Amino acid sequence: MKNTDKTRKPSRTKTAPRKRRAAAQSRRKSFWRIFLRLALLGLVLLAGWMVYLDALVTSRFEGRRFEVPSRVYARPLELYSGAPVSAAALEQELTLAGFHKGDGSRSGSYQRSGGRFLISSRGFDFPDGKEPRRHLALSIAGDQVQNLKVVKGPDSAIVRLEPAQIGGIYPAHQEDRVLVQLDKLPELLPAALMAVEDRSFYNHHGIAPLSIARAMLANIRAGGIVQGGSTLTQQLVKNFFLTREQTLLRKGNEALMSLLLELHYSKSDILETYLNEVYLGQAGTRSIHGFGLASQFYFAEALEDLLPHQLALLVGMVKGPSYYNPRRHPQRATDRRNLVLDQMQQAGLLGEADAQRARSLPLGVSDKASFSQNRYPAYIDLVRRHLARDYKEEDLRSEGLRVFTTLNPAMQVAAEKAVIETLPRLGDKALESALVVTAKDSGEVLALVGGRDPRYAGFNRALDASRQIGSLVKPFVYLAALSQPQHYTLITPLQDTRFTLKFENGTVWQPKNYDGLERGQVPLHQALSKSYNLPVVRVGLDIGLAEVKSTLQAFGARPAISDYPSMLLGAVAMTPVDVAQIFQGLATSGFNTPLRTIREVTDAGGEPLSRYSLQVNQVADPAAVHLLQYAMQETMQEGTGRSAYNTVPRALGLAGKTGTTDDGRDAWFAGFSGDLLAVVWVGRDDNGATSLTGASGALPVWSKFMAQVPQNSFTPVVPDGVQYHWVNVQQQALTDKQCENARLMPFITGSEPAQTITCAGALPQKIRGWFEGLFQ
Amino acid sequence: MMRLPRFRCAVVCAVLLLAGCASGSGGSIYAPAGGRPQAPEPPLTDGVAKPADEPQVWRKSEQPAEDKTQQQTAVPGYRESGDQMPAAAAGLVKEADALMAQGDGAAAITRLERAQRIAPRSAAVYFKLSEAYVMTGQFGSAEQFTLKGLSLAGRDERLQRSGWLLLADIRRARGNVAGAQQAESRAAQL
Numbered sequence: 001m002k003n004t005d006k007t008r009k010p011s012r013t014k015t016a017p018r019k020r021r022a023a024a025q026s027r028r029k030s031f032w033r034i035f036l037r038l039a040l041l042g043l044v045l046l047a048g049w050m051v052y053l054d055a056l057v058t059s060r061f062e063g064r065r066f067e068v069p070s071r072v073y074a075r076p077l078e079l080y081s082g083a084p085v086s087a088a089a090l091e092q093e094l095t096l097a098g099f100h101k102g103d104g105s106r107s108g109s110y111q112r113s114g115g116r117f118l119i120s121s122r123g124f125d126f127p128d129g130k131e132p133r134r135h136l137a138l139s140i141a142g143d144q145v146q147n148l149k150v151v152k153g154p155d156s157a158i159v160r161l162e163p164a165q166i167g168g169i170y171p172a173h174q175e176d177r178v179l180v181q182l183d184k185l186p187e188l189l190p191a192a193l194m195a196v197e198d199r200s201f202y203n204h205h206g207i208a209p210l211s212i213a214r215a216m217l218a219n220i221r222a223g224g225i226v227q228g229g230s231t232l233t234q235q236l237v238k239n240f241f242l243t244r245e246q247t248l249l250r251k252g253n254e255a256l257m258s259l260l261l262e263l264h265y266s267k268s269d270i271l272e273t274y275l276n277e278v279y280l281g282q283a284g285t286r287s288i289h290g291f292g293l294a295s296q297f298y299f300a301e302a303l304e305d306l307l308p309h310q311l312a313l314l315v316g317m318v319k320g321p322s323y324y325n326p327r328r329h330p331q332r333a334t335d336r337r338n339l340v341l342d343q344m345q346q347a348g349l350l351g352e353a354d355a356q357r358a359r360s361l362p363l364g365v366s367d368k369a370s371f372s373q374n375r376y377p378a379y380i381d382l383v384r385r386h387l388a389r390d391y392k393e394e395d396l397r398s399e400g401l402r403v404f405t406t407l408n409p410a411m412q413v414a415a416e417k418a419v420i421e422t423l424p425r426l427g428d429k430a431l432e433s434a435l436v437v438t439a440k441d442s443g444e445v446l447a448l449v450g451g452r453d454p455r456y457a458g459f460n461r462a463l464d465a466s467r468q469i470g471s472l473v474k475p476f477v478y479l480a481a482l483s484q485p486q487h488y489t490l491i492t493p494l495q496d497t498r499f500t501l502k503f504e505n506g507t508v509w510q511p512k513n514y515d516g517l518e519r520g521q522v523p524l525h526q527a528l529s530k531s532y533n534l535p536v537v538r539v540g541l542d543i544g545l546a547e548v549k550s551t552l553q554a555f556g557a558r559p560a561i562s563d564y565p566s567m568l569l570g571a572v573a574m575t576p577v578d579v580a581q582i583f584q585g586l587a588t589s590g591f592n593t594p595l596r597t598i599r600e601v602t603d604a605g606g607e608p609l610s611r612y613s614l615q616v617n618q619v620a621d622p623a624a625v626h627l628l629q630y631a632m633q634e635t636m637q638e639g640t641g642r643s644a645y646n647t648v649p650r651a652l653g654l655a656g657k658t659g660t661t662d663d664g665r666d667a668w669f670a671g672f673s674g675d676l677l678a679v680v681w682v683g684r685d686d687n688g689a690t691s692l693t694g695a696s697g698a699l700p701v702w703s704k705f706m707a708q709v710p711q712n713s714f715t716p717v718v719p720d721g722v723q724y725h726w727v728n729v730q731q732q733a734l735t736d737k738q739c740e741n742a743r744l745m746p747f748i749t750g751s752e753p754a755q756t757i758t759c760a761g762a763l764p765q766k767i768r769g770w771f772e773g774l775f776q
Numbered sequence: 777m778m779r780l781p782r783f784r785c786a787v788v789c790a791v792l793l794l795a796g797c798a799s800g801s802g803g804s805i806y807a808p809a810g811g812r813p814q815a816p817e818p819p820l821t822d823g824v825a826k827p828a829d830e831p832q833v834w835r836k837s838e839q840p841a842e843d844k845t846q847q848q849t850a851v852p853g854y855r856e857s858g859d860q861m862p863a864a865a866a867g868l869v870k871e872a873d874a875l876m877a878q879g880d881g882a883a884a885i886t887r888l889e890r891a892q893r894i895a896p897r898s899a900a901v902y903f904k905l906s907e908a909y910v911m912t913g914q915f916g917s918a919e920q921f922t923l924k925g926l927s928l929a930g931r932d933e934r935l936q937r938s939g940w941l942l943l944a945d946i947r948r949a950r951g952n953v954a955g956a957q958q959a960e961s962r963a964a965q966l
Contacts, residue, residue: 078894080864086809128886143808158864158894441896442889589927591920599889614889614905616920622927626854633852652807653853674805674897713805715853717897717930724854744851 050256056241057260061269066276066289067171068179068400068604072383073163074407075444075599076126079138080158083145084675084710087115089410090140094119096164096409098300100366105135107305115140118151122302124162127404127600127608131160143710164409167380169387169396174285178292179400179604180303182272188308188349189291190271192315195347196340198232202267206233206258233258235318236274280314281321288321298326300366308350309337309358313365316340326365334363377457378450379407382577383597385463390610391601400604405597406444411437411676411709415447416454418705423452426682426697428690433701434461436580436679440672442614443584443593445577459685462576466559467666467683470570470659471531471694472579473552475586475628477540477568478528480551483624484543485751490525490627491729494535501541501565511537511569514660514693523729525745528631529639531658533569540568554619555582556592570659579670580679586628587655587672589719590620622719623748629655629716630746632671640695641671647703653713654706658694665689667697674712678702718746725752733757805855857930858897865895869904881911899928899935903942915950922946937966 077085077093085093094110102109104118111118116139123133134153139146150156170176182190194201200208208231215229230238237257261270279287280294288297294314295303306314316336317324326333338359345355383405387396395401415435423433437447450460459465481488496519501509513533527535540548548568549561561572574582577595585592593616601609632655635641640658648654656671667682667690682697684690690697718724726742728735732753735742739759861869868891872884888905895901902925909918922943929935940963948956 078864078890080862080894082862082864083894084806128883142806144806157867439893439896442893444893588924591924591927611886613885614892615917616924618920618923618927630852630854637851649807649809653805655852673807708809710809711807712897713807713853715805715855717858717928718854718856719927719930720936746854 053257054260057257067398070169070396070401072167072403074166074409076160076163081148086143087140108301125606127602171397175289176286177289180292189311191349192344195343201232206262207255232274239277298365309361312340313337326363378460379448381460386597402602404600408446412447414708415449418701419449422701422704430684432685433682434576436462436576438677440587440677443595445597466573466575468661469574470661472659472668473570474536476551477536477548479628480547481539481543482627485748489751490745492524493521494527496522496532496534525631529634531640537568555585557582576679576681583670587677589622590625591616592619623721626719626722644703648707655714660693663689664692667692667694669694669698669702674714721749722746731757857932858899858928861895861898865891881908884908899925919946933966937963
């Protein structure tokens with residue numbers, strides 16, 4: 001074996017070089033083969049990758065569907081001679097709508113001296129037409145607009161200010177933006193952007209190797225990253241498609257996608273998308289994208305109204321919105337802005353004098369973000385529930401809809417103040433409250449408070465606290481009775497005496513008055529104004545529970561109503577918004593007016609999608625309601641609601657009703673003036689007992705609200721079929737107005753007392769006059 | 777379809793607008809905020825005259841100021857007719873008229889709703905809304921707005937008559953002949 005081996009060795013050594021060469025050749029060949037195959041595979045993969053990237057770039061860019069949140073607006077303030085608004089409320093409203101103090105001639109500014117205002121409106125695209133820009137002059141005296149004059153712009157006797165944005169409905173990723181179009185922008189903005197970020201934007205194909213080389217050189221010299229060589233296209237790609245990680249692969253993708261983007265789309269398309277996409281700040285969880293929203297967010301002004309120094313700041317912030325945040329780092333932001341102004345000057349965009357002046361100006365940033373996302377959580381909650389009837393959540397979050405609500409910011413401020421300032425005075429720290437304010441004749445919900453902390457977006461008591469309504473039910477019992485004028489009038493004597501009801505199952509019910517007393521006979525109007533329990537149960541049983549129930553339902557009561565007589569004392573659970581709905585009909589002479597929070601919804605382009613119109617529906621005889629309104633006014637003047645006038649000016653005519661449930665678990669007040677209906681609930685979330693009544697718990701909140709708002713008195717028009725007569729209530733007779741117990745009261749024609757008495761007794765005045773004449 | 781020309785309302789409402797301006801209590805019921813509440817003040821005596829700029833309202837219940845037996849406290853108020861239409865609302869109604877003349881009832885309704893917010897107690901605004909709803913073929917709403925207007929017409933016979941006639945037309949258009957006749961007889965009684 002050894003020999004054999006030996007003999008073989010030489011032969012092997014001879015053939016080895018050849019074999020090695022052959023092997024090397026074959027290795028080389030196979031290397032090339034593999035290399036080629038790999039290269040081919042790589043190319044195929046690259047081509048595939050390119051196709052994938054291309055699809056990604058085109059599909060994302062083609063649709064270019066930014067998810068734009070829906071914007072929710074307050075009602076616009078209408079200014080006209082006689083408009084009810086105080087000077088303070090007008091100023092507050094202007095601030096909310098993003099106006100700033102100034103000379104009153106620059107768009108979006110106002111000037112106030114005492115009651116005199118100069119206002120320069122920005123104009124607004126309302127669903128029913130465009131409101132042009134105007135310069136206005138007006139004065140406010142006695143809480144009314146006077147001498148409204150259009151100083152500049154189309155003349156009009158009535159002017160709508162742009163509405164305040166009160167909230168938004170945001171996409172899940174919380175990106176917020178206001179879309180802008182390139183052709184509607186100040187020309188200086190894109191020019192400045194290019195001067196700072198990408199000078200060769202119109203000449204490169206997506207990437208600029210020279211810029212990259214220049215940046216690299218600068219970075220090497222500085223020993224760190226001081227300059228970026230990314231084009232605007234690359235920045236857009238980075239923002240649009242990629243994560244923020246700094247890897248080579250990502251850089252490669254960025255370059256490829258930039259080339260592809262430039263291949264498919266025009267420079268102006270890319271620029272416009274960039275302007276809408278770029279990240280420019282953060283407001284809580286909401287991220288601020290694009291120059292349109294940034295302009296509102298930092299300056300509370302429309303982009304088209306920005307001055308060069310403001311544009312320069314926004315352009316400068318592109319480099320680092322957080323690092324150059326002008327609110328947190330004003331000096332840093334000023335330095336950066338001035339650097340941008342220098343570059344703008346170098347690029348010939350600004351003259352030396354203009355640049356110098358711009359550099360000397362303060363940043364001009366508004367004090368705080370122009371609106372906070374959660375300013376009116378309870379109200380927005382109600383708006384969203386109304387929207388949910390007609391719109392999909394995903395559309396609300398992404399389609400940039402514009403929602404025009406009925407919120408009246410001045411009323412909302414007054415409502416919140418009433419709750420915040422009154423609740424602590426009621427003693428119990430666990431007390432909660434809800435307040436609903438509507439426009440009496442239109443059903444528009446003007447303000448809503450869902451708890452003692454109106455900023456807290458939690459349990460919304462105005463919508464979700466379903467509590468027994470207590471004596472708030474009484475007006476409906478008496479309305480059902482007064483609708484039968486042959487049986488009941490305001491002066492019908494009612495028994496205020498105890499009685500016992502025995503049910504078939506053997507249970508016994510013995511209602512009592514709140515004070516436990518019995519008063520014998522009381523007239524109907526007084527039984528309501530003083531909220532006695534015994535007479536109302538008697539009346540309710542007399543006319544029938546079914547009648548009372550159907551009255552409540554006709555007025556819009558949705559919850560199930562029990563068939564037990566305790567229902568006559570308010571053993572019916574309702575939310576404050578439900579109560580506002582049923583009282584709407586009482587406040588408007590028997591016309592049910594559905595509550596509304598939304599007037600109109602438009603798409604992002606302003607095209608109307610839905611209108612929610614005023615509706616009225618007569619559900620009761622206006623004559624009977626007028627009688628009831630008399631007793632509800634009496635409640636405020638002589639009855640359980642009279643302490644309202646400790647707070648409210650006596651000149652303001654009001655009507656209302658208190659409500660209290662067992663052990664003070666719920667304190668209610670529902671009432672109205674000529675313009676407003678307000679409902680207040682006060683109680684504990686755990687339904688615990690309190691020492692409060694409707695008059696001591698809810699009425700103080702209600703009065704505090706009413707006292708802050710200028711408004712018209714409640715003085716109902718006498719409807720057809722009602723006549724006023726001077727009557728002696730005790731005697732159930734017509735009398736002379738000068739008699740001691742004479743009271744002027746409304747009667748449905750034909751139901752007034754048949755007999756007449758005089759001041760002195762039962763003799764008619766004519767006869768008395770004859771007698772008097774005889775003895776003179 | 778029942779078209780507008782068959783209605784008296786176009787004419788009726790033109791009259792109404794004037795009537796609306798001419799009617800009303802003639803006084804304001806406006807109460808600015810921040811007035812001093814009643815309680816801390818001494819009670820008003822009968823001889824105290826109201827300041828000249830205080831809104832004067834014709835309320836029967838407040839009339840007999842000389843009446844010594846009248847209670848010192850205020851009493852429930854009422855009035856005989858609705859509000860006058862302020863110039864701003866009248867301007868919007870005019871715009872609505874122009875829109876209706878162009879056949880755009882829906883746009884007219886938006887103007888009239890603005891007018892209604894400014895003058896919610898003016899019968900004429902509701903009659904106008906009724907007219908606009910007739911134009912859009914929504915007779916149910918038209919009838920309701922007429923009834924609402926009538927509830928605010930008070931003692932103004934011209935407004936009442938116009939309202940009842942309008943109601944008669946609408947009811948007839950809805951096929952409610954008996955209701956229409958009833959409304960017509962109400963108009964005739966005035």
